[in-house]
Amino acid sequence: MADLITSRDNKWLKQFRFALRGTGPRDGELIGVEGPKLIEEALRSGLEAEALLVSEAGEREAGRILDAAGESEAGIPRSRLLRTTNKLFEGVAGTETPQGVAALFRQRGWGFDDILRGPGEMRESAPLVIVLAAVQDPGNVGTILRSAEAFGATGAVATRGTADPWSPKALRASAGSALRLPVLRGMAIPTLLAQFKIAQVQICAATSTRGHRATEADLRDPSAIFVGNESNGVPDEVERIADAIISIPMTAAVESLNAGVAASLVLYEAARQRMSIARDLA
Numbered sequence: 001m002a003d004l005i006t007s008r009d010n011k012w013l014k015q016f017r018f019a020l021r022g023t024g025p026r027d028g029e030l031i032g033v034e035g036p037k038l039i040e041e042a043l044r045s046g047l048e049a050e051a052l053l054v055s056e057a058g059e060r061e062a063g064r065i066l067d068a069a070g071e072s073e074a075g076i077p078r079s080r081l082l083r084t085t086n087k088l089f090e091g092v093a094g095t096e097t098p099q100g101v102a103a104l105f106r107q108r109g110w111g112f113d114d115i116l117r118g119p120g121e122m123r124e125s126a127p128l129v130i131v132l133a134a135v136q137d138p139g140n141v142g143t144i145l146r147s148a149e150a151f152g153a154t155g156a157v158a159t160r161g162t163a164d165p166w167s168p169k170a171l172r173a174s175a176g177s178a179l180r181l182p183v184l185r186g187m188a189i190p191t192l193l194a195q196f197k198i199a200q201v202q203i204c205a206a207t208s209t210r211g212h213r214a215t216e217a218d219l220r221d222p223s224a225i226f227v228g229n230e231s232n233g234v235p236d237e238v239e240r241i242a243d244a245i246i247s248i249p250m251t252a253a254v255e256s257l258n259a260g261v262a263a264s265l266v267l268y269e270a271a272r273q274r275m276s277i278a279r280d281l282a
Contacts, residue, residue, distance in 0.1 A: 005084040012082055013092050016053050016102055020094035023138075024164025024185075030104040031166050033179075034094055036061040039103045040068040041176030043076075050104040051080035055089035058100020065101060076103075094168040105179075107166075112195055114182040115155025116222075127201055127222040128153045128270055133189060133238060134161035134229040135259050141165055142173020143260030144227065145181055151264075151271040155182035159189050161229075193241055196224050205234040205242040206266050217244045219270035227263040 005013060019025065019032025030050050033042050036058075043049065049069065054062045062081075069076040090098055116127040130148045135141055141163045148156050158165050164185060165171075165178045196203055201222040219225075225246070228234035233256075239245065248257060248265055257265075 003083070005082060005088065008088055008091060010084075012051060012053065013084065013088060015051075015104060017092040019104055020092055020102055020168055022167065024167035024170070025107065028107065031107060031171075031179075032094070032102065032104060032168055033171060034102040034168065035099045035172075036065055036101050038171060038176055038179075039065050039101060042103065042105050042179045043068045045176070045180045047105040047108060047179060049076040049080070050106055051082055052076050052101070052103045053082045053084060053089070053092075055084055055086045055098070055100040057086050058089070058098075059083075061099065061101045065103075095172075110155075110182045110184055112184065112199075115157060115184055116199060116201070118154030118182065119180065125152065125154060125274070126220065127155075127199070127224075128219070128267075128274075129155050129157060129196075129201065129224040130263060130267060131157045131159065131192065131224055131226045132162045132165075132259075132263075133159050133226050133235055134232075135227060136161070136163055137230060137259070138163040138167050138169035139173045140230065140258065140260040141167075142170040142175075142178060144263040145170070145174040145183070146177045147260070147264035147267050149177040149181045151267040152274065153181065153267060153270075155184070157184045157187055157192060157224075159187050159192065189235060189237060193238070202243040203238065203241060204244045204246050204266075205239050206246045206248075206262055207233055207239070217246045217269075218273070219266075220273050223270065225263070225266055225270070227259055227266075230259050 019030055020034055025031055033039050115129050130153050165183050171178050201224050204225045206227050226234050226238045
């Protein structure tokens, strides 16, 4: 590894501090990933590493990460294996109890077709896209993306006003799903609605106030499920154009569900319906 970095003004430490403590990268900026498990997930997902930073306490984890890098296509450039002190690492880390390893990754360029096709093993499935419409809590964003991957979604969209899926908090909450699932960020809702209509993907608005129950909506067809803001729900422009309004039955004492929970329930129902088709065809 390289010589020990001992200055907090080092250019690499500044980049790590910005990436690990920010609200998410702009287009072309690097994604900050902290902790050995998430770094390994990022490498195995095919992301290209720009640099790996290891503290004195984190050197025992570095071997595992380098093994994972050796098994990946992109790997980690040996000239970008950086070492620093425990104290300086704590100054750039985004967690209260840092594990001593962090990495910077280049963004993957997803397109609209990618969220319809899904990752390689999903490409025979009908499109199932989860759309986060101004979901502002990064923990909810990460939870939704984790559920989306778990229940077979082909992709996700974070519209303008949504917390960045590649922000440090959302990445941790997603347990790596945000790095594997095709994700589009910052799209305008009118543009997105038009693209779904052209692609013949039905638009489903998830709401706690009215409409069909999730069990009554046919989610076996190509579907885009919109989940709205924690306070205001799905935007009116989505409800007006939606092909289906989905509500989740619950007791009268509860006004609404957490956005992450609501999205997970609807995604589970979509998976259940699609699995029943697979069983019928078997």
